[in-house]
Amino acid sequence: MLLSLVLAIPAVGRSADAGSGPASNAPPSASSGDVARGRYLTHSVAMCIQCHTPRNADGTLDETRLFQGAAIPVESPFKGQEWAAQAPDIAGLGSFDEEDEMSVLTKGHRRDGHAPKPPMPPFRMSEEDARAVLAYLRSLAR
Numbered sequence: 567m568l569l570s571l572v573l574a575i576p577a578v579g580r581s582a583d584a585g586s587g588p589a590s591n592a593p594p595s596a597s598s599g600d601v602a603r604g605r606y607l608t609h610s611v612a613m614c615i616q617c618h619t620p621r622n623a624d625g626t627l628d629e630t631r632l633f634q635g636a637a638i639p640v641e642s643p644f645k646g647q648e649w650a651a652q653a654p655d656i657a658g659l660g661s662f663d664e665e666d667e668m669s670v671l672t673k674g675h676r677r678d679g680h681a682p683k684p685p686m687p688p689f690r691m692s693e694e695d696a697r698a699v700l701a702y703l704r705s706l707a708r
């Protein structure tokens with residue numbers, strides 16, 4: 567009993583932190599994921615930011631346009647492989663369907679089986695991580 571109380575305290579602190587970053591104006595969502603964790607996963611682990619954020623003339627990421635879509639300036643190394651020339655604008659998620667994108671991040675394809683073309687990787691995230699990623703992307707709505 568005492569132990570569970572002690573364990574609960576840092577958890578409360580962590581969720582409070584999630585609202586204090588750059589995404590603090592994000593509206594709470596019904597299927598709320600952890601926005602701070604989503605930022606960490608997309609910026610520092612799965613590196614979504616490297617393909618989905620436009621670049622400045624010197625090749626650095628344009629931090630003022632996070633996840634607003636970018637050209638993929640290389641071709642597939644495999645002749646004849648389907649390949650996307652553009653990573654879409656996913657800041658705010660726009661018209662992307664929440665549950666289809668949950669499926670994309672956890673199974674690698676939308677609910678109807680449609681899979682994004684390479685070089686978008688076929689992710690197999692946990693539900694919790696995928697919710698966090700989508701919560702973060704929603705927080706970038708403009």
Ligand code: HEC
Pocket residue numbers: 607608612613614615616617618638650651652653654656662666667670671676681682683684685686687689699
């Ligand atoms: C190596 C480059 C690359 C990386 C890394 C990458 N993406 Fe993508 N992503 C793409 C491209 C290219 C497309 C467009 C695919 C197409 O047009 O079929 C795409 C498509 C998408 C879509 C739209 C899927 C749909 O239903 O059509 C979402 C959402 C998305 N990416 C999210 C992410 C997230 C979140 C991450 C990190 C966890 C990520 N991407 C990492 C290149 C990338």
